[in-house]
Amino acid sequence: MSITCFIRYQIDPFQREEFRKYAENWGRIIPRLGGHLVGYFLPHEGASDVAWGLVAFENLSEYERYRARLKTDPESRANFQMAHSKRIILREERTFVETVEGTFGLTPACAEGT
Secondary structure (H helix, E strand, O other): OOEEEEEEEEEOHHHHHHHHHHHHHHHHHHHHOOOEEEEEEOOOOOOOOEEEEEEEEOOHHHHHHHHHHHHHOHHHHHHHHHHHHHOOEEEEEEEEEEOOOOOOOOOOOOOOOO
16 A cells, blocks of 8 residues: 555544444445555553544545545445534544555564563
8 A cells, every 4th residue: 555544533532432433333334445444543541532543545546536435335424424423523634644665564573582
């Protein structure tokens, strides 16, 4: 994948489990509509109101086609509506990043304790 859409969410920290459901729904929807879902991430330590979603694409044209499919897909529209009606997401920012070859998806060179 050439580009990744890095989505930063400010969420209602009291609705963390609702955001989890929202993210789990995207786990079905995004791949079906053509996005490579890298993953969704909930806060664990530190700020309790920031979550992330990462979706990769071959290029910006593929992203634009994916966005068009999102707008017409019934399951996608229902997921957006659920988040909106429950006010789970307070703010959302999108940034596009590219992978630096040879730095992503590397496994540890040695096991712990060796």
